[in-house]
Amino acid sequence: MKAPLSPHTRDELLAALDGAQAAWVDTVAALPLPDYFRAPAPGRWSPAEHLAHLALTHGRVAQGLGVPRPALRLLFGAPATARTYEGVRGAYQARLAAGGRAPARYVPRPVTAHDAATRDAQVAAYVTAATRVRSALAGWPEAALDRHALPHDLLGRLSARELLFFTVYHDHHHLRGALAAPETP
Template structure:
């Protein structure tokens, strides 16, 4: 996978969302809520993604002149593979999600809770895509937004991150539950 244009990113985000929903819906209820040794259960990954989707969406909805006033122009315009390499390096250096993106553990596992979590994830993913869709492709490299691990990034780079982040968490869960799962493209 090597998206560049906004429509390619939007398509990748839609595909990642559909894959997450299909995967999560197919898990037995106890697996959906069970934490593997040293990791998050699938439900927590989805809640985490919903929180990060909300934050990226909020950033993309800020008027572009306000973004430029707040954060200036981006200092980088990395393509997808370079942005992913930088993110992986930040994780390898000990980078972790700030507490505001770490959801509380679920204490009442049920089908109703699973449905609510998946609905919130779906709505959040759709809102993110709608916010990104408002940006003309040629404007994605002109405004900067903050990222907790990567610093100031372009709107395009933030969209790349959102796409990779969904896949990173999905593949991580798949690898824990099935070690033969494929690596992220």
């Protein structure tokens, strides 16, 4: 897995989001089906659960980016911060270290069928949601990314650019989790 660089511009973010999606699709394609559904340890997510979580979060990011910018300004005001990719990554890592976890609405539902059709449907849902994020971002002018805020459950109010930094990092964070070696009995 190639680690993300330090995207900043809209075009760099689009490329980083596309690269993260490609890394996920390639990884899932290479995983044997039983490994895709197997959690590495009790209480940890399987690759299937990581991917389902990302489909949920990407859907929410795409929804937020699709809100008309004047409405975002009325709802959330101006961004409070102007962090770099590294700053957002560090803030997220600190929140996780302090016990932060995904809210219930982003926790994937258990799947009962551990078959290729279920895997393919999960990949398709993720690809659709990730594509929606990139499509929404493509409609944003560069300067607007720093002038409009959106909420984040763990990080608070973020600029649109910061939310996209988070989204890129979040994909890679969960890919690392999905590739964690299972514990041996």
